Amino acid sequence: MMEDILMGYVEWNCPKCGKKNRESCNAWVYGSPIRNCKGCNSEYFDNRWREIALEGVEPATKSPKLYLIATLGFLVFTIVCAMWLVTDIRTRGSYPIKLLGCVFAGVLGTVGCFVIFLRIILGYEDKQNQKYYEESLQRLKNKNYVEKLISYGYHVPEKFR
Numbered sequence: 001m002m003e004d005i006l007m008g009y010v011e012w013n014c015p016k017c018g019k020k021n022r023e024s025c026n027a028w029v030y031g032s033p034i035r036n037c038k039g040c041n042s043e044y045f046d047n048r049w050r051e052i053a054l055e056g057v058e059p060a061t062k063s064p065k066l067y068l069i070a071t072l073g074f075l076v077f078t079i080v081c082a083m084w085l086v087t088d089i090r091t092r093g094s095y096p097i098k099l100l101g102c103v104f105a106g107v108l109g110t111v112g113c114f115v116i117f118l119r120i121i122l123g124y125e126d127k128q129n130q131k132y133y134e135e136s137l138q139r140l141k142n143k144n145y146v147e148k149l150i151s152y153g154y155h156v157p158e159k160f161r
């Protein structure tokens with residue numbers, strides 16, 4: 001369940017065949033920036049993906065404090081909006097629909113940040129990072145792959161060349 005909340009998607013339209021590709025990724029889009037179209041299999045460079053062994057781990061995933069502060073921030077925002085909502089309903093019998101949206105967004109933000117906070121302090125985030133790191137390192141052992149990355153303009157440090 002924790003995985004699902006943090007799943008993201010990357011979408012792109014293939015320049016060759018026009019197919020819309022939709023790929024799942026983690027919240028920080030770790031993976032090879034060289035993708036293949038699911039329709040025509042042509043290769044494509046997408047710099048939204050990050051080769052984690054080269055770029056390093058997202059610093060935010062090492063900072064539980066950041067997410068705790070964000071959780072509290074969202075929580076306060078949610079409470080303020082909810083109180084405003086209740087007051088409006090009591091005094092006017094109606095409420096602006098935008099306010100309901102704010103409460104909803106606030107709850108999502110609170111839960112989302114708290115889940116990441118938990119993942120960091122429980123060590124899940126490190127474990128995941130380690131897994132992505134190993135996969136990345138594995139890809140980089142392939143010299144052809146490294147050369148391809150360089151030819152696409154991706155910065156590859158000397159020690160991987």
Ligand SMILES: [Zn+2]
Nearest residue numbers: 014017037040
């Ligand atoms: Zn294609």
